Amino acid sequence: MSVDVQPWQQVPDGPTPKRDVKREERESSRGAWYPRWYWPSFAAPATIWLLVLFVLPFYVVVSVAFGTVDPIFQSPLPVYEPWYWSYYNARRVLGRIIGSHAYLEPVFARTFVYVIFAGLICLVLGYAVAYYVARYGGKRKTLLLVLLLSPFWVSYLMRMFAWVNLLQTDGYVNKVLSFLHLGSGHVNWLSGKPITVILGLVYGYIPYMILPLYAFLDRIDQRLIEAGRDLGASPAQTFRRVTLPLSRPAILAGCIIVALPMFGDYYTNNLLSGSPHTTMIGNLLDDSIESTGQGPQAAVLVLVLMVILMIPMIYYLRSTARSVGER
Amino acid sequence: MSEIGVAGAPAERATDRPSVASVGRRRGRDPWRRPRALEFVTWGYILWSLLPVGIAVLMSFSGGRSISTWQGFSFRWWWKDSQSLFHDAALHHALFQSLLLSVVTVAIAVPLGVMFAIGLDRYRGRGSGTANFLMLFSFVLPEIIVGIAMFLVITYLLKFVLLGTTAQILGLVTYQISYPVIIVRARLLSIGREYEEAAMDLGASPNQSVRRVLLPMLWPAIFVSAALVFADTIDDFVTVRYLSGAASSEPLSVKIYNAARGSPTPAVNAAASFLLFSSLIVIALGTLLYRRATRGQRSAMSEFAAQM
Numbered sequence: 041m042s043v044d045v046q047p048w049q050q051v052p053d054g055p056t057p058k059r060d061v062k063r064e065e066r067e068s069s070r071g072a073w074y075p076r077w078y079w080p081s082f083a084a085p086a087t088i089w090l091l092v093l094f095v096l097p098f099y100v101v102v103s104v105a106f107g108t109v110d111p112i113f114q115s116p117l118p119v120y121e122p123w124y125w126s127y128y129n130a131r132r133v134l135g136r137i138i139g140s141h142a143y144l145e146p147v148f149a150r151t152f153v154y155v156i157f158a159g160l161i162c163l164v165l166g167y168a169v170a171y172y173v174a175r176y177g178g179k180r181k182t183l184l185l186v187l188l189l190s191p192f193w194v195s196y197l198m199r200m201f202a203w204v205n206l207l208q209t210d211g212y213v214n215k216v217l218s219f220l221h222l223g224s225g226h227v228n229w230l231s232g233k234p235i236t237v238i239l240g241l242v243y244g245y246i247p248y249m250i251l252p253l254y255a256f257l258d259r260i261d262q263r264l265i266e267a268g269r270d271l272g273a274s275p276a277q278t279f280r281r282v283t284l285p286l287s288r289p290a291i292l293a294g295c296i297i298v299a300l301p302m303f304g305d306y307y308t309n310n311l312l313s314g315s316p317h318t319t320m321i322g323n324l325l326d327d328s329i330e331s332t333g334q335g336p337q338a339a340v341l342v343l344v345l346m347v348i349l350m351i352p353m354i355y356y357l358r359s360t361a362r363s364v365g366e367r
Numbered sequence: 368m369s370e371i372g373v374a375g376a377p378a379e380r381a382t383d384r385p386s387v388a389s390v391g392r393r394r395g396r397d398p399w400r401r402p403r404a405l406e407f408v409t410w411g412y413i414l415w416s417l418l419p420v421g422i423a424v425l426m427s428f429s430g431g432r433s434i435s436t437w438q439g440f441s442f443r444w445w446w447k448d449s450q451s452l453f454h455d456a457a458l459h460h461a462l463f464q465s466l467l468l469s470v471v472t473v474a475i476a477v478p479l480g481v482m483f484a485i486g487l488d489r490y491r492g493r494g495s496g497t498a499n500f501l502m503l504f505s506f507v508l509p510e511i512i513v514g515i516a517m518f519l520v521i522t523y524l525l526k527f528v529l530l531g532t533t534a535q536i537l538g539l540v541t542y543q544i545s546y547p548v549i550i551v552r553a554r555l556l557s558i559g560r561e562y563e564e565a566a567m568d569l570g571a572s573p574n575q576s577v578r579r580v581l582l583p584m585l586w587p588a589i590f591v592s593a594a595l596v597f598a599d600t601i602d603d604f605v606t607v608r609y610l611s612g613a614a615s616s617e618p619l620s621v622k623i624y625n626a627a628r629g630s631p632t633p634a635v636n637a638a639a640s641f642l643l644f645s646s647l648i649v650i651a652l653g654t655l656l657y658r659r660a661t662r663g664q665r666s667a668m669s670e671f672a673a674q675m
Binding site for chain 2 (some may be wrong): 074080081082083084089091095097098101104112168169184191196198201202205206210247301304314319322326335355357
């Protein structure tokens with residue numbers, strides 16, 4: 041029987057008489073045997089896609105924001121060279137947001153108020169639900185989890201439109217309220233009521249709050265809670281001094297996850313109110329991009345919104361990257 | 368922290384428990400009772416979150432023009448009426464546009480995302496951090512920002528791409544590409560590199576090790592992300608609306624959005640229900656394939672919950 045070189049004995053680069061130990065070590069630490077370009081080439085197509093269709097678009101947004109406007113057609117003329125940028129549009133739009141002629145200022149203030157209220161309701165209600173399912177779900181945990189996840193399978197549009205059905209003046213909400221003798225039963229919920237918009241936002245985004253809270257509460261070491269109880273704390277004290285402090289990162293993450301899309305939301309408002317009395321930043325953006333001559337305003341508002349959201353976004357990205365690194 | 372307490376807890380509990388319970392009884396309440404209030408809140412929340420959608424689906428089978436009052440069972444708004452979902456030419460056309468956009472987006476975004484996830488998980492050199500950051504950034508930005516940026520780049524810089532189906536697909540892929548990346552990377556982290564290295568030890572080439580060892584282990588995650596991208600795309604109306612250009616390239620979701628702001632008929636409910644059913648079917652299919660591929664290693668639900 042001849043002694044062939046078995047596949048596992050082959051050195052991929054062919055037999056090398058002199059071993060380059062340093063190089064072998066370096067390569068094995070990088071994931072041995074693969075050519076240097078091998079793994080980067082997997083990431084290349086999507087990276088190029090993102091550079092052309094994600095980074096470049098933002099450069100165009102900046103160029104439109106700091107560009108000029110065609111005097112006749114009122115269409116934006118983007119300026120791609122930073123040294124020719126005009127800050128006229130930016131100054132004009134910022135003057136509408138802050139300052140003595142700031143007629144857009146109420147819109148920004150309103151957006152913050154709505155997002156804070158809606159976020160708080162999401163947090164309190166979401167925490168209660170997540171806590172119950174994580175700690176007391178028991179045998180029904182899988183069922184409860186499926187029910188909590190099911191709103192994700194229903195489109196946001198459908199979920200809002202469902203409320204358009206229910207909140208009509210002759211709809212079932214008014215019918216139930218008048219049956220219970222609460223109110224007149226003729227409330228026009230869809231005519232610009234802040235409460236409708238805030239509850240709409242809560243309804244739309246609360247699943248995104250519950251999921252990270254649940255995932256976190258479910259992982260809390262049960263022994264810590266038992267220890268708290270064994271050392272004489274009441275259930276309320278254990279919750280306040282053990283569970284709640286432990287879940288602070290999840291609370292922060294959940295709040296950011298629901299707040300980011302709420303800041304860009306215009307459809308909830310348009311479907312459930314449509315009144316200028318409940319306009320949010322998202323509506324400003326949507327209205328400016330839809331109407332001619334407002335292109336630069338839309339671009340400036342995009343930049344303003346990104347500046348507002350920068351800190352929560354970076355916090356969230358960093359904490360996500362860290363948790364991926366830990367695993 | 369209280370390490371002693373933690374270590375001693377299980378042993379102490381057995382003896383402590385009756386005494387704590389008796390203390391509780393003296394105060395007139397059982398500390399081990401189930402929290403009725405929380406239970407009530409949870410089931411109330413679940414009812415609140417699902418009942419409106421159920422009613423909206425039922426309403427699509429109503430016989431009258433009203434979207435707020437039930438007027439007898441009928442298929443009028445599905446196919447009997449001339450303005451019904453399957454008879455109204457515009458709705459009919461929009462339905463095919465929806466399916467077209469979703470299928471093409473899945474076909475582009477999922478392979479791109481899976482490759483990106485593999486590349487980024489195995490390569491940690493120059494540029495990988497930036498690429499990763501870009502990907503996550505596209506995930507957390509509000510959709511309206513991505514939509515407006517795409518609209519501006521296509522109207523002013525990449526003018527050779529016309530607004531319409533092509534532009535919509537470019538926008539959708541950009542917005543959706545991060546889903547497969549996140550899901551597949553989570554799976555890759557749990558697999559590790561050992562299998563490919565073993566395959567290479569046994570003589571496989573780099574391509575063989577990826578195609579015949581790594582890819583089969585990734586199929587479950589790929590199915591799940593394809594289902595998610597499909598369901599999310601078919602419902603999308605923010606990016607797609609800005610990039611549609613003309614009414615003829617508006618998918619069903621945009622038609623629903625426009626109609627819901629006017630004076631909707633139950634045909635809108637039927638259209639929304641149709642989208643709901645089609646994404647449910649695709650998700651069920653994805654879950655089924657997932658189950659089959661993992662053969663019950665972990666439930667799809669817990670995997671999904673862990674990744675959100």
